[in-house]
Amino acid sequence: MPIYKTILILPDEASVFPFQEAVEDYALGTAAFEWEGGPNWSLEFYTDGLPPMADLQPRLVSAAQQAGIANPDPIVAPLPDIDWVAENQKSFQPIRAGRFFVHQEFHDDPIPAGAVPLVVNAGTAFGTGTHATTWGCLVMIDYLLRMGIRPGRALDLGCGTAILAMALCKTLHQARVVGSDIDPEAVRVARENGRINGLLPPNLRLTTANGLGHPLIRQGGPYDLIVANILARPLMLLSRDIIRATAPGGLIILSGLLVQQEAMVLGAYRMQGFSLRAKQRRDGWSALLLGR
Secondary structure, eight states: OOEEEEEEEESSGGGHHHHHHHHTTTOSEEEEEEOTTSSOEEEEEEEESSOOHHHHHHHHHHHHHHHTSOOOOOEEEEOOOOOHHHHHHHHOOOEEETTEEEEOTTOOSOOOTTOEEEEOOOSSSSOSSOSHHHHHHHHHHHHHHHTTOOOSEEEEETOTTTHHHHHHHHHOTTOEEEEEESOHHHHHHHHHHHHHTTOOTTTEEEEEOSSSOSHHHHHHOSEEEEEEESOHHHHHHTHHHHHHTEEEEEEEEEEEEEGGGHHHHHHHHHTTTOEEEEEEEETTEEEEEEEO
16 A cells, blocks of 8 residues: 655644644654745655545644634645655764764774774664654763763663664663563664664663563663653653653653644643753754753
8 A cells, every 4th residue: 555645734833833733642743844935835744545534634723713714625636656765765874963973784984093983774664763753852861971971771762773772871881771662663773773783682682662661661760861752742741651660869861742732742741840950952853851
């Protein structure tokens, strides 16, 4: 079944979030882009086959009412039948984020002096360092290390390729790091990446899990650092569980949220005694560092 891309043209950045929330339960992924010269934005989402417009239409109408705009006409088209993994691997360039240097296995050039190399092959799981959320989390981990903060136990919630879990393992040699993802394919890729980077249990343990209730996650806590690079709504829904799993004096890095979603996400954590310590913003996305 072909993958379809649906585009919603929106009048401004403030309109993006209601529509992103409306479609995310039906989408394989979403992306928002500001038009060059503004003020319009495009929200793109992807579905396995034609989008279920009968189910989506009431949600889109509600989103339009919430945003105070006319309901946009969806532009729907199938994606070309291309091996996107192979194409992505060809185009993937090394990424520098703080001390971390992310590259693929076939990278032949020297690693920059003083950099911590992370081998991540572009593939079927999220997290190669190119997206602003992953980059922001890597920079935030680098910031903690520069501040002399060295967590002994860490959790990468929604680990994708395990790029963040591996960054922690490679810089915190005595730490015990757990990575989890709801997608079994992502965990398979994460385990392969761990093997390529020479990171194995007990330093790096990976599992498929929905939320924080899995025995491996419970046994690995409480955590001195939790990194959750997911979406705004699950960050809010999981806030109590994330905070319960955080050790006294522990820190939390949150990402996967747009800049305009910061206040909403922060509110869920501030009500439970956490406050903002630092933030990174890039391309309209945020990474937040929280502590008690």
